[in-house]
Amino acid sequence: MTRPWTRSWNTVLAGAVAGTALLLSAGPAHAAEPSRPRERVVAEVLPAVTYLETRSEAVVRERGTGREIGTVAVTGSCSGVVVSNDGHIATAGHCVHPDDIRNTMARDLATRLEARGVGPRDRLYAFILIRYEFQGRTPGTPIDRTVTAIRADGGTGTRMPARIVDAEPNRRGDVALLDVDGTDLPAATLAPAGELTPGTPVTSVGYPAERDRALDPSRDPSWKDGTVSSVQTRGGIPFVEVSAAMAPGMSGGPAVDGEGRVIGLNSMGIGDSGSFNVVAPTSTLRTMLDRHGVRTEPGPVDLAYRAGLDHRVTGENADAVAAFRETLRLRPDHGSAQDQLRRAEAAYAADGDVSEQRAMVWGISGGALLLLLVVGAAVAVIVVRRRRPTVPVDPPTGPIPPLTWPHGPAPTPPVVSPFGTAPTAPAPRPSSPEVPPSKADTVC
Template identity: 40%
Template sequence: MFGSQVRSVFVLLSVWGLAMLGTAPSFADDGPGRPPATTPVQKAENLIRPAVVYIEGDLSAYVGDNNGFFNDIDQPVKLTYSCTGFVVNPSGYVATAGHCADLGPEGARRDIVESVVQEIAQKDPTINVDHAMNVAMANWKVEGQNAGSPIDQTIRVARGGGPGQKAQVLPARVVEARPVSQGDVALLKVEAADMPSSELAGSGDVQVGQQVVSVGYPASTEKITDFSLEPDYKDGTISAKKTDATVPVYETNAALSPGMSGGPTVGLDGRTLGINSRLPAGETQAFNFIAPATGLVELLNRNGIKAELGPLDVQYRSGLDDYYAGHYTSAISTFDKILALSPTYQQAAEFKANATKARAQFGDVSTSSGSRTLWYVLGAGVLLLAGAAVAILLLRRRRGPASAGPGGAPPLPNYPSQGSPPAWSPTVYQPAGTPAPTNSPPSAPPGTPQAVPTQPDAADQPRPTAPAGGEASTLSAEKVPNSGTGVSRYCSNCGSQHGDTERFCSQCGHAVT
């Protein structure tokens, strides 16, 4: 009965504590409404966006066979192409797809030959393009301005210049390029400092079914005349991890398009998992190959370059965290510091403008909300502990003194404080034939009359009462002269029944009422 009461107390205290937490004021909604929540995909886009750049290249080569050059007027064949890249080191190192910088038969040479074959096929529809390509690749000469020199190539890297400013265009040189058959990755270098950079993920961080975002500039983008140079974002999943010939690749169902080659494919944490590569040969479904970032790491290590964020990137991400949390004033301050050091950090300028609008409309979220909630939690915990302590104390008082454990002495009777109980001595039994010792008073002188002492009946002598369980007891309940009422009495502590002559309980030692 009492145990159920204690449990009820615990339940009531717990419910009350949870009610306190549930009714605590929510300080995250201090302003009049909140802006729409940013999705995980949008957060990933915001993390990688500053590092993404637009790449444009020009190719110039003389094409011909043993009979002369293709156009017969000694003029080079010229091509312009576009790709996407992303900064991997603030000192101006840009990663892209290998075929965007490779001058060999898997890159620029094939592109130039194909353009010539297509032009010939337009003039003569009877030409088999595939056969003509095989013949041209095997026999034609493709060279630069000087006989036997490589194809002439010029590469430019462009990034958005910020609101109202034209894109910043920088010349780039090729540090190293690996063709498709060797990983399809390239590293470019531009002469710039404090460029917004990105993070790379390890191969162990990529799982089949993982949600990803592929970023790049489609070929239809308005080139570097566009002010913002805003890329496209295609979300999808990693469909498979496989090997194409001898090269490991990831397969994704993100809908990539020409021009997005070389752009990053990132996880929801914003780290780059791989580089947009190409459409699988003969594939009719919406699948594309992604070159794993491990190949880029190998190329960086080979050239002594470390992929890392710059100090401004760390500040930018801190500003984003404040912006998402509704701490707009703090976010504005962080973005201001970035722009003071790098005025062309386009996304810092954009988010500063967004934070300024949000602060005017919604106000800052109170920074004290977290500490106040903590005090509510701590207060509820203290009250629960206090209630538990009171319940335990009440339970102990209700149960009384603890009984001795097995083998221990039984508890001493708790005699009332008023008066002392009459002394009692157990009957002493003597061996047969042995006279019992007597404590007779001194003998009177001869001739003096002596009183004969009255010996009480054995039935009137008190007997030791054996305790329950058969254990020997050193004490026994004392009996008082029989009053003759015949009324049963009960122990006020344990409830044991006793005769009307017993003053103390033989079970627990308490006074019998």
């Protein structure tokens, strides 16, 4: 059986909990909307993307005799991504490897000869590769190559001469490692080793050359979404087929997953339709990085910048502002941090900070809960008093029995004098028998 006061107290508690839940669910009226994951990925990867200008010059010499035929030069563009804070940039091997550059020069020369009516381009291309060598100014040296890296980083366009550290041609993995002067450069995160499965989201990032020919030149890279189609090999070396669109100029740019981690480098397209595009996986790049002792742990600049991005996503705009200011303190030319700082300050001015709003909601909720508990306790006390049962008492009937003392007659109270207790006579002293006087007591 439930007592009345128990039912009342349960009702009060239920009302208090329901009211508090209603306050918590309401939340602030102008809470900041979190950024979309896509925006978070773009913001993290963008500072590490680089535009590469390449220029190669070779002396054409006849095989066997060494006779110089002439010189040929080609220019091009590729994409790259910074992979370490101390200035290492990864790109496609065919952008800088002498074998791939030689093939490009031979095709260019065959195209020119075809235009002069010498013969069909394909036959001329094969003839040139068999008959001639492409070397540096000094016989037997590699083709002279110059690479300039231009950071995207908010469109600042910082130019950095790059040195070629290592390169594998297209047929042997298609990855290359460059080095530029600088410290605390924004770098991308490499995805951990593991098998890529078909259907994994992927975004290819880079600078398509055709776009710059059709539109005004821009330092903003293109972002092409797709998925992993299959994992294949070429000569035993792994390559990943993706459905993300690619174009010449995007070679060497990063292919990133849904968390913004680099899973590979844009390598090549297969066929004229562009429907088959291939990425050199990060595992091949890691082998080269390990060979040269390149460390890829994020530095203080990356940690501060990414913390700011995380705070922006959760609406903690005050913390985001502090994190981006710390990023700019460490690297004042961080263009993306400058842009994100402006956005965070604008969001804080418009919407405040979700942590401050959350604290206010909790304060109001706590006060409301305390008030409800106090009111509920008072109501419960009133209800209990009103519902407390009363037992009627019948008056006694018949004569009232005399009072008796349990151990005999009641004692007589002492007589009290107005000046205190009445004095009592002293008790008589007991009489003693007379003793006859002794001789010693006789008076002479």
